[in-house]
Structures are given as structure tokens and as C-alpha cells.
Amino acid sequence: MKKIQILTFSCPDQSGIQAKVTGLMNKHNAFLTDVQSYSDKDSNKFFSRIVFFINDIEIASNDFFIEFESLAIELSMKWSIDDESRKIKTVIAVSKEGHCLNDLLYRAKYRDMPIDIVGVVSNHEVYREIVEFSGIKFHYLPIEKNTDSKKAQENEFRSIVKSSGADLIVLARYMQILSDSLASEWSGKCINIHHSFLPSFKGARPYHQAFDKGVKIIGATAHYVTGDLDEGHIIEQDVQRVSHRDSPEDLTRKGNDIESSVLSRAVRWHAEKRILINGTKTIVFN
Numbered sequence: 001m002k003k004i005q006i007l008t009f010s011c012p013d014q015s016g017i018q019a020k021v022t023g024l025m026n027k028h029n030a031f032l033t034d035v036q037s038y039s040d041k042d043s044n045k046f047f048s049r050i051v052f053f054i055n056d057i058e059i060a061s062n063d064f065f066i067e068f069e070s071l072a073i074e075l076s077m078k079w080s081i082d083d084e085s086r087k088i089k090t091v092i093a094v095s096k097e098g099h100c101l102n103d104l105l106y107r108a109k110y111r112d113m114p115i116d117i118v119g120v121v122s123n124h125e126v127y128r129e130i131v132e133f134s135g136i137k138f139h140y141l142p143i144e145k146n147t148d149s150k151k152a153q154e155n156e157f158r159s160i161v162k163s164s165g166a167d168l169i170v171l172a173r174y175m176q177i178l179s180d181s182l183a184s185e186w187s188g189k190c191i192n193i194h195h196s197f198l199p200s201f202k203g204a205r206p207y208h209q210a211f212d213k214g215v216k217i218i219g220a221t222a223h224y225v226t227g228d229l230d231e232g233h234i235i236e237q238d239v240q241r242v243s244h245r246d247s248p249e250d251l252t253r254k255g256n257d258i259e260s261s262v263l264s265r266a267v268r269w270h271a272e273k274r275i276l277i278n279g280t281k282t283i284v285f286n
Contacts, residue, residue, distance in 0.1 A: 002053050002055060003053055003054075003083065003085075004033070004051060004052070004053045004083075004084040004085065005051070005052055005053060005054075005081050005082065005083060005084060006049065006050070006051050006081065006082045006083075006084050006272070006273045007021075007048075007049070007050040007051075007052065007079065007080075007081050008048070008049045008050075008079065008080055008082075008273050008276060009021075009047075009048055009072070009077050009078060009079035009080075010045055010046065010047045010048075010077070010078050010079075010276055010278070010283075011045065011046055011072075011075045011076050011077040011078065012044060012045060012046070012075075012076055013039050013040070013044050013045055013046040014046075014075075017046050017048075017075060018035075018037055018046075018048060020071060020075070021048070021050070021071065022035070022050070024064075024067055024068060024071055025050070025052060025064075027067075028054055028063070028064045028067075029054060029055065030052045030053070030054045030064075031052060031053050031054070031055075032050060032051070032052045033051045033052060033053070034049070034050070034051040035048070035049075035050050035051075036048065036049045036050075036285040037049075038283050038285075040278055040283070043278055043279055045278060047276045047278065047283045049273065049274060049276075049285040051084065065081075068081075080273070082273055084272075086114075087114050087115055087116040087271070088114060088115045088116065088167050088168050088270070088271040089115075089116050089118045089164065089165050089166045089167050089168070090115040090116065090117050090118065090166060090167070090168045090169070090170055090267075091117075091118060091119045091120070091121060091160065091161050091164055091166040091168070091169050091170070092104060092117060092119075092120045092121070092169075092170045092172050093120070093121045093122065093157070093169065093170070093171050093172065093174035093176075094120065094121075094122050094127060094172045094173055094174055095122060095123055095124055095173060095174050095175040095176070096124050096126055096173075096175070097173040097175075097256070098126065098127050098130070098173075099173070099256045099257075099259065099260050100172035100173050100193055100259055100260050100263050101120065101127060101130075101131075101172045101173070102130065102260075103260040103261075103263070103264055104117070104170065104172060104263070104264060104267065105117065105130070105131070105134050105136075107264055107268075109134065113264070113267065113268055113271070114268065114271040114272060115168070115267060115271050117134075117136050118136075118137070118164040118165065118166055119136065119137045119138075119139055119160060119161075119164050119166070120136055120137070120138050120139065121139045121141055121157055121160060121161075121174075122138070122139070122140060122141070122174075123140075123141055123142055123143050123153070123174075123176060124140075124142075125140050128140065139156075139160050141153045141156055141157060141160075143176065150176075151179075154178070154179055154182060157182075158182060158185075167189065168189055168190070168191070168267075168270065168271070169186055169189065169190040169191070169225075170190075170191050170263070170267055171190065171191065171192040171193065171225065172193060172263060173193060173195070173259070174192075178190070178225060180227035183225050183226055183227045184226075184227060186225065187224070187225075187226065188224055188233075188277055189224075190224060190225040191222055191223070191224060191225070191235065191263070191266055191267060191270060192222070192223055192224075192225050192230075192232065193220060193221070193222050193259050193262065193263040193266075194220065194221045194222075194223065194230050195220055195255055195256075195259050196209075196218075196219065196220065196221065208248050211246075211247070211248045211251055214244065215242070216241060216242060216243065217239045217240070217241055217242065218239065218240055218242050218251055218254065218255050218258070219237055219238055219239035219240070219255075219258060220237065220238060220255060220258040220259040220262045220263075221234055221236075221237045221262065222234075222235045222236045222237070222262050222263050222265070222266030222267075223235055223266075224277075224282075233277055233280065233281065233282045234281075234282065235266040235269065235270070235275060235282055235284065236262050236265045236266045236269070236284070237262065238258050238261060238262045239258070240254055240255075240258055242254065269284055269286060274286055
């Protein structure tokens with residue numbers, strides 16, 4: 001039976017890495033449909049993504065995995081092999097702005113976005129109706145303006161994510177800062193959309209900041225969440241030209257469209273195993 005797999009790996013760079021990997025795969029009659037790699041001189045690391053299939057993989061997989069594990073040890077490799085058809089279980093968090101949420105709901109249902117949205121968390125009830133209409137569980141987690149309430153709310157958030165079996169958290173304009181512990185726990189598995197072209201205009205009201213500065217370009221940034229606010233590994237960015245005629249409301253409207261497309265690309269690339277972390281940067285095979 002044909003089962004398409006995705007191999008991603010990184011390791012210290014040296015000559016012959018890809019030859020050893022593909023040679024082993026060829027030995028097991030793997031058919032490679034896409035091979036991408038990158039050698040980074042600054043970090044001296046090698047990165048690769050290989051899409052392949054082996055006929056009757058259930059029969060062949062044991063020997064293949066045993067030999068690949070041995071090769072991975074030899075090359076000091078960090079690696080994973082994932083089923084291409086598996087949709088990533090995802091929890092989306094949102095506050096009062098729903099354009100990114102709506103876009104992901106639509107793409108997951110109608111545009112083959114490879115995610116399974118297993119819940120939506122919000123500190124407001126604005127989007128309960130549309131989420132439940134989509135057949136997805138809505139979790140209303142209000143927050144009062146004190147530290148204890150914030151801690152209790154985040155603990156409940158953490159519990160919901162764990163019980164749902166989620167592999168990915170998407171902060172789709174969720175206007176709450178995650179604690180260092182939660183950010184660390186979900187390192188490389190939590191994507192945020194920042195409504196600005198980072199590193200410019202961090203924090204709140206970036207479009208108003210941009211308007212006050214008279215910028216000619218606005219943008220959006222999707223990045224992995226870390227304990228440092230808006231400092232995580234950047235996955236994707238995009239921009240649009242604006243002019244002195246644009247009001248803060250115009251900038252916000254145009255920016256919302258950029259945010260939705262940037263976040264959707266980042267989520268898709270993560271789900272398709274196209275992103276590898278390289279120090280403070282990302283390698284994105286697209």
C-alpha cells in the first residue's frame with residue numbers, strides 16, 4: 001500500500017549527508033517525490049525535507065526505521081518522519097478580531113488546509129456562534145484584571161489544549177501574553193500573528209504607531225511564540241504599500257487582509273513539515 005511520508009532532519013554539516021540518506025532510502029525501494037536541502041555556513045548545520053513513499057511500508061518500515069535510526073546516530077541527526085495525510089490537531093485562540101479565525105475556519109473546511117481544528121479558545125464570546133456553527137467546540141475563558149485571574153485562565157487554557165490532544169496552538173489575534181512556562185512548553189508548536197512587519201511596531205496598536213510615523217509600507221508577521229514578546233522565530237511576512245491618504249482605519253483594514261494570508265501560509269507550512277528552526281531563524285522549504 002502506498003503511504004506518503006515526510007522526512008525532515010537537521011544535523012551538523014559535512015560532506016555526503018544527502019547521499020547517505022537517499023542511498024539508505026533507495027536500498028529500501030523508497031520513491032522520492034520531493035527533495036529539498038539547505039546547508040547553512042553560519043551555524044554549520046544541514047537541513048533537509050524529503051517526501052517519499054515505500055510500497056507496503058507496513059512490511060518494510062521496521063527494517064527501514066532500524067537502519068535509519070543507526071544512520072541518525074552516526075550523523076548526530078535530529079529527525080522525524082510523518083504521515084503526509086495526517087491533519088495536525090489545532091487549537092485556535094482569538095480575542096475580539098476574527099478575520100484570521102474566519103480565514104482558518106474556511107481554509108480548513110474548503111481549501112484543504114491540513115489541520116483539524118479541535119477547539120477555539122477566547123476571552124470574549126464574540127465568535128461563539130460562528131465557531132459552533134462550524135461544528136467546533138468553543139471555550140469561553142474570561143479574564144479579570146488581576147494576576148490570579150490570568151493564571152487561572154491560562155491553566156484552564158493549558159488543560160483544554162492537553163485534553164484535546166492538540167499538536168499546535170494558533171494565536172489568531174489573541175490579545176493576551178502567554179506566560180514564559182506555557183510559551184516554553186509549546187516552543188516550536190505555537191504560532192502567533194503580529195499585526196506589524198516585525199521588528200517594527202511591537203506591542204499594541206501597531207497600525208496607529210505606523211500612522212503616526214507616516215510609513216509607506218505596512219505588513220504582518222507570523223512567528224513562533226517565545227517568552228520574549230514578539231521576538232520568536234519568524235516564519236512568514238508580507239507587506240503592502242500605503243500612502244498619506246490612508247487613515248488608521250484604512251491601514252487596519254488593509255493590514256487585516258495581510259495578516260490572514262500570512263498566518264494561513266505559516267500554519268500550512270508548519271502542518272506540512274516545511275519549517276525547521278535554525279538558532280534564532282527558520283528554514284522554510286516551500
